[in-house]
Amino acid sequence: MKAIVYQKFGNADVLQTVEQSKPGIQPNQVLVRVKAFSINPMDWKIRKGEMTLMSGSNFPKHTGTDFAGIIEETGSSVIGLKRGDEVFGVVKNLMKEGVSAEYVAVPASLIWKKPSDISFPQAASIAVAGTAAATTIQKMGNINPQTTILVNGATGGFGMFLLQLLKQYGANVTAVTSTKGADYAKDWGAKLVIDYTKEDVLTKKATYDIVIDLSGKMSYKKAKQILKPNARFLNPTPKPIEIPTALLSNFFTSQKHIVILSSPSTKYTDILLNALKNGLQIEVNKVFPFDAYKQAYEYAERGGYIGKVVIELD
Ligand SMILES: NC(=O)c1ccc[n+]([C@@H]2O[C@H](COP(=O)([O-])OP(=O)(O)OC[C@H]3O[C@@H](n4cnc5c(N)ncnc54)[C@H](OP(=O)(O)O)[C@@H]3O)[C@@H](O)[C@H]2O)c1
Structure with missing residues (x-):
């Protein structure tokens, strides 16, 4: 699968695409085919080496933490989710893991069903x-x-x-x-x-x-x-x-x-899913295709936009 990684701290220039094997899953995990992942300021703070106390300095690093996609496979102990479900979620360790790839393996407890009336880029914007x-x-x-x-x-x-x-x-x-x-x-x-x-x-x-x-x-x-x-x-x-x-x-x-140090969980996504039913709007300012990931990160980091910037996969 295609993945975006970096081998040293720096600007968006250090990001590169590599071929990797699809991740395997544990019994409590779900494999998701990623359709979109959002950009958060934390992505570039980690990439620039501003958070090494928490992110560590091991390479390669992936980037991106919250995403939306379609379940490809579920672990043997996962209940309530199945192949083909449209979901959104977040990686477990926000500081050390990343979702910038065609597939991601995450615990089922960090995956939620995507409301059918929002897009993948909107859903990818929720978790963080x-x-x-x-x-x-x-x-x-x-x-x-x-x-x-x-x-x-x-x-x-x-x-x-x-x-x-x-x-x-x-x-x-x-x-x-x-x-x-x-x-x-x-x-x-x-x-x-x-x-x-x-x-x-x-x-x-x-x-x-x-x-x-x-x-x-x-x-x-x-x-x-x-x-x-x-x-x-x-x-x-x-x-x-x-x-x-x-x-x-x-x-x-x-x-x-x-x-404030937040940590995504069902307690909070329930509040958000409820708010969506009551009219909460998710403004996605710009969606970049996967191959334009460098421009996407540069654009997001410059600021001056409303809402979220998202990278989308085919
Ligand atoms: N602790 C946690 O758990 C946690 C979780 C999520 C995020 N965060 C942090 O929270 C911060 C906000 O996150 P975000 O995703 O909303 O980031 P963001 O999308 O980059 O938003 C930052 C906002 O600050 C505005 N801004 C820039 N300069 C300003 C100024 N001088 N005065 C007033 N406003 C100004 C920007 O407006 P313009 O672009 O229009 O200039 C933009 O609307 C980030 O630093 C992020 O890392 C922390």
């Missing part, structure tokens, strides 16, 4: 960004229409799911987006939009109960300027040192710094 959004909602605590929430970087993959899940709570959400993201953010439930290319949210007067940064550009220290006295700053892009220091510092301050 959607699960992160559902995890974030839980970390927000009790949300009600009076809760003021700022989502900084609101129209990428994560923000797209988060805004729409928050809409269900009727929370008072302000979204920070680029100019082209403003209308999407409003459609997805934001009451107010701040265009980061024109205004600096940190110098405005408003303060919030919850601030979440999805741009990777607002630190806890900066966010404190716009946090209410008992507010929470949610951080899904912590530096490794912040994981213990955030926990420790929370004992001494009422403005909590909460690190």
Whole structure:
């Protein structure tokens, strides 16, 4: 089978296609013929060697973590799934495994049936960004229409799911987006939009109960300027040192710094599948064919698009 791998850390140039044998499966696993896999910022952070503490430095590495496809074979202990089912899922070890190939073997517990009214590229977009959004909602605590929430970087993959899940709570959400993201953010439930290319949210007067940064550009220290006295700053892009220091510092301050480390599971995909039934939209900005994988990664990494970028296989 065709697979995309890399043998050293670097830009998209280090990606190359190789021929590999189809993976075998364990009794609890499913072999999926991949129809689409999505691109997440984690892919290039790992590829550039920015996460070696968790990803290790062994090569070759595959890339890509969440996907959609058709079941080719099921392990002997798998129940409820069969050959031919259309599914979406995620690899088990997000830091060390990759799905960038024609076939992937994953535990049946990380596979879910694809709703028939969404495409393979849309389904491939759910497991990482959607699960992160559902995890974030839980970390927000009790949300009600009076809760003021700022989502900084609101129209990428994560923000797209988060805004729409928050809409269900009727929370008072302000979204920070680029100019082209403003209308999407409003459609997805934001009451107010701040265009980061024109205004600096940190110098405005408003303060919030919850601030979440999805741009990777607002630190806890900066966010404190716009946090209410008992507010929470949610951080899904912590530096490794912040994981213990955030926990420790929370004992001494009422403005909590909460690190988000999500892990896809049925608990969260159920929330998303339910939200899809209630109208959640998955915006796939661009679908690249498999052979254009380098352009796909370069395009995604440049940013400036709404929703997700996906690579599709025949
Ligand atoms: N901890 C976890 O479990 C977890 C899970 C999933 C993702 N993440 C992380 O969460 C982050 C968001 O993920 P994603 O998939 O949504 O990434 P993404 O699609 O790249 O979205 C990032 C967003 O930030 C916006 N942005 C860029 N510069 C900005 C600025 N100066 N001010 C405000 N917004 C700005 C971008 O808008 P424009 O492109 O329009 O400029 C884009 O909408 C990533 O760093 C990812 O690695 C963490």
